[in-house]
Amino acid sequence: xxxxxxxxxxxxxxxxxxxxxxxxxxxxxxxxxxxxxxxxxxxxxxxxxxxxxxxxxxxxxxxxxxxxxxxxxxxxxxxxxxxxxxxxxxxxxxxxxxxxxxxxxxxxxxxxxxxxxxxxxxxxxxxxxxxxxxxxxxxxxxxxxxxxxxxxxxxxxxxxxxxxxxxxxxxxxxxxxxxxxxxxxxxxxxxxxxxxxxxxxx
Ligand SMILES: Nc1ncnc2c1ncn2[C@@H]1O[C@H](COP(=O)(O)OP(=O)(O)O)[C@@H](O)[C@H]1O
Ligand SMILES: [Mg+2]
Numbered sequence: 361x362x363x364x365x366x367x368x369x370x371x372x373x374x375x376x377x378x379x380x381x382x383x384x385x386x387x388x389x390x391x392x393x394x395x396x397x398x399x400x401x402x403x404x405x406x407x408x409x410x411x412x413x414x415x416x417x418x419x420x421x422x423x424x425x426x427x428x429x430x431x432x433x434x435x436x437x438x439x440x441x442x443x444x445x446x447x448x449x450x451x452x453x454x455x456x457x458x459x460x461x462x463x464x465x466x467x468x469x470x471x472x473x474x475x476x477x478x479x480x481x482x483x484x485x486x487x488x489x490x491x492x493x494x495x496x497x498x499x500x501x502x503x504x505x506x507x508x509x510x511x512x513x514x515x516x517x518x519x520x521x522x523x524x525x526x527x528x529x530x531x532x533x534x535x536x537x538x539x540x541x542x543x544x545x546x547x548x549x550x551x552x553x554x555x556x557x558x559x560x561x562x
Contacts, residue, residue, distance in 0.1 A: 366387070
């Protein structure tokens with residue numbers, strides 16, 4: 361039997377004076393989409409920040425892909441295949457779509473001396489195609505709509521090899537039409553061909 365993609369066990373997060381998460385269990389199977397519902401302040405973002413390595417749980421266990429994990433930072437979570445798209449985007453507006461997606465993980469050439477822009481652009485175009493995102497890799501992010509910028513954030517997480525995507529209030533910034541297409545893309549997405557030499561399944 362395959363392990364769930366994510367298994368949060370008895371997660372408690374205590375802030376000074378606020379018990380944000382009180383022994384929360386959450387199991388997410390591969391290929392499934394979950395929505396966390398709760399009023400403002402219920403602790404949804406906190407729980408996801410624990411899964412993304414931004415907060416350490418006061419107690420409880422984070423299991424990703426069948427392995428118990430201790431995340432000291434989002435870098436560790438990303439290495440374990442967890443990606444998060446925050447409500448407020450973290451894109452560099454004057455830069456292109458490609459530059460944003462590969463930022464910090466640029467393909468290199470000349471023995472690592474230079475960024476391989478061609479390969480970066482191809483990788484981003486291929487990823488966009490695989491997930492059915494209609495984006496121009498050469499566009500400047502500042503010129504894109506909020507809905508398009510959100511897709512760039514998603515592509516960025518996928519480029520870093522995310523198997524598990526966390527979207528914090530993804531529809532809050534979108535128009536109703538964009539919200540529907542956001543839900544469609546989360547239910548339709550093929551699994552990324554990550555860390556595997558096999559070809560994409562799409
Ligand atoms: N960094 C923090 N420091 C102290 N309290 C926090 C922090 N982050 C969240 N909280 C508190 O934890 C509770 C849960 O917040 P949050 O997880 O943001 O809820 P939700 O995302 O469900 O609206 C709230 O009472 C909030 O004020
Ligand atoms: Mg929140």
